[in-house]
Amino acid sequence: MRRHLTPTGDNVPNLAPMVDVIMVLLVFFLLGASFELVREGLLKTELDPASGPGGGAMVEINPRVRIALLDAGAAAVTIMLMDEQIAGGDFERLHAALQEKRLSGADTENPVVIGADPTVRWQFVIKAMDATVRAGFKNVQFAVSFRPGAVGGAGAGP
Incomplete structure (x- = not known):
C-alpha cells in the first residue's frame, strides 16, 4: 500500500x-561597535596659537561711518552718528x-x-x-569692545 x-x-x-x-549578527555588530557620545561644545579641536585670545595684533578699523549706541535708561537708547547725537x-x-551720507558720496x-x-x-x-542696511550700506561690522567716541578706532577689534 502506497501512500499518495x-x-x-x-x-x-x-x-x-x-x-x-x-x-546573532545584530548582537555581534553591537558588541563590535564602539559608542562615543559627542556632546555639543565638547568637540576636540586644536586652534593655531596665533589665533587664540591675544595671539594676534589688534586690527585697527578706521570706518567712514561710525554708529554708537549708548544706554539712556528705561528702554531707551542714545544714538550717535559720527559723534553727533541723533535726536530722540x-x-x-x-x-x-x-x-x-550715502547720497553725499x-x-x-x-x-x-x-x-x-x-x-x-x-x-x-x-x-x-536694519537702518544701516536699508540706507544702502553693505559692509556692516560690530565693534568687539566699546568705548564711547572710539567706535571703530583703537579697541574696536577685528
Missing part, C-alpha cells in the same frame, strides 16, 4: 532559523541721516561700524543694523 501525498498548498519556508541568525534716539532719523562698500554699550538692549543694535 498531495500538496497542501502550505509551501512557506521556516523563518525561525533566519531570524536567529539575524539576531529715533532709528528712522538714523536711517535718513545714513541715506544723506559715502562709499557703500566701506565698513559701517556699530558699537554698543554693554547695557544696551539687543533690539536697538538690530534696529541700527
Whole structure:
C-alpha cells in the first residue's frame, strides 16, 4: 500500500532559523561597535596659537561711518552718528541721516561700524543694523569692545 501525498498548498519556508541568525549578527555588530557620545561644545579641536585670545595684533578699523549706541535708561537708547547725537534716539532719523551720507558720496562698500554699550538692549543694535542696511550700506561690522567716541578706532577689534 502506497501512500499518495498531495500538496497542501502550505509551501512557506521556516523563518525561525533566519531570524536567529539575524539576531546573532545584530548582537555581534553591537558588541563590535564602539559608542562615543559627542556632546555639543565638547568637540576636540586644536586652534593655531596665533589665533587664540591675544595671539594676534589688534586690527585697527578706521570706518567712514561710525554708529554708537549708548544706554539712556528705561528702554531707551542714545544714538550717535559720527559723534553727533541723533535726536530722540529715533532709528528712522538714523536711517535718513545714513541715506544723506550715502547720497553725499559715502562709499557703500566701506565698513559701517556699530558699537554698543554693554547695557544696551539687543533690539536697538538690530534696529541700527536694519537702518544701516536699508540706507544702502553693505559692509556692516560690530565693534568687539566699546568705548564711547572710539567706535571703530583703537579697541574696536577685528
